[in-house]
Amino acid sequence: MKKSSSKVTSVKGKLHPRNLHLGQYDFVALIKVCPDLAASVIHNPKGELTIDFSDAQSVLLLNRALLIYFYDIKFWQIPAGYLCPPIPGRVDYIHYIADLLSESFALDITKTTGSQIKGLDIGCGANCIYPILGSRSYDWSFVGIDIDALAIKTAKLLVDVNKNLSKKVTIRQQKESKQILTGIVKKTDRFAFTMCNPPFHASMEKATEGSLLKQKNLGKKSLNKQSNTTNSTLNFAGQAHELSCEGGEIAFVKQMVIESALIKEQVCWFTCLVSKSENVNPIKKCLQQQVAKQVRVIEMSQGHKISRFIAWSYLDAEQQKDFLVV
Template identity: 40%
Template sequence: MHPNNRNKDPYQFKYLRKANPKLSPYILDTDRGIQTVDFTNSDAVLELNRAIMLSDYSLNAYELPSGYLCPAVPGRADYLLYLKDFINKEQAHGLDIGTGANFIYPLLAASLFKWKMKGVDTDKNAIKNASLLIENNTHLKGFLTAAHQSTPAHIFEGILLPGEKYDFTMCNPPFYSSEKEAFKATKDKSKGLKLKEVTRNFKGQSNELWCNGGEALFVKRMIKESVKFKSQVGWFTTLISKNENLPKLKKQLEKLNSVYQTVDMSQGNKKSRFLAWKFKE
């Protein structure tokens, strides 16, 4: 993890339990004397990440609607920490595409760096919950806004308004190309963990998990649309979960006369990266 990640060391369950008493029933003691939680249990995952947000990121409240994605906080914080190193700015204004009901990136960015953030999503219920999270965390209220993207075919259009300028945009694009692909991946993971039922421990709504063409096509659309807003954004960025998608995306960026860079990240055995680009004058 990034050296400044607050969760790079083992979880301090003493403090997490104090911040969120609902976590207590899910804490397990291992044979090695180390405490953990059952990461196959979606309720345990929710309460752990809620505890992290309350304890390590000073939130007053962190509520999610049932069935919506509960992201792992440490990995999300890593994207922001590496992004801060990349743009090399203390004060920044960012746009989070597909912010979700969890509103995780704006909350973390405001808590970590006091960055101003706008989170956008096509899901009205997600934006409703994001707005509640802003209301319930009054100490961050002046830094955060949430906006509904009313046209799912657009990414920046209708959201990046005339006169607005952002130091960066960020995105965690839908990973799968269809519900069938998402279900198969969850089934395979459940089988590997020897679970009796097919279960998605981080949950998630359809628009949070898949879209037509999957990650590659979504990012291609994002790159194509970003050209129109090149004068309003310092760096466009997005997570890329599949390394094999990078060559075709880089080829598209080269055709559009852009400057681009890939920033590698890792969390344990998991390798990830984000792609950043801007356009030449």
């Protein structure tokens, strides 16, 4: 993969410059590596090849083809009803973390690679997408954690079956559903970074409303009125624990911040996606209370959508430079 040595900032409307998914999908090439995708490919009004992005099976097959073609992942499957993430946006998060590490370790981006750089994916899900993308893009090693037993079983299967992941990724189950980091991070663990796509909604009702709006925006303007609307929507959007938690995103991230202070010397950068911009300042206040030494908010652009993640560290800049060699 071609890499740049320069510091990268987000360009409005553009994916990260190192993102392999810049531009339009080459469906002809993708179908060659994943023939099952052919049945889902349609023409848009301009006559270009595309898929129905509101159809869960079509998105799953597109993901499978992308993972085969770009990341040499031969097997990828998730249980019905579990979150099926869009790969271009997910890998952007990986690339911006690489930039953050390059700056912190005072290393050229081409040297911010290798299994000595270890990440913790909080809520890896059945899809295990961040460990897959991070290990295949930068040769990083990962620990993925989740509370869901089936997600854990599926993620372990993906790691075991794909031999290019088996020595890079470890999956652990967090058995305490009320805890995020506590009890799952071992005293001997050291992570260059954590990453997390938290449950955004405060309730399943809000999650359902969000999924309906998403489907409408994707062009699915009507649902089969003879079917169960809630189940139909949630099967596209994800499982309950993937979508919602008591207090929503802000409560989840604040708890993560509080628990992060308990392992502050074991992690160089804690990071977490924040879907709502209005949640950033309350999270910053919580970080001030926990005496975080560095806080960064990094924006990412995907088309008309602006997303962001917040990063914090209890180490100063000099301590971070030495983190990998301590």
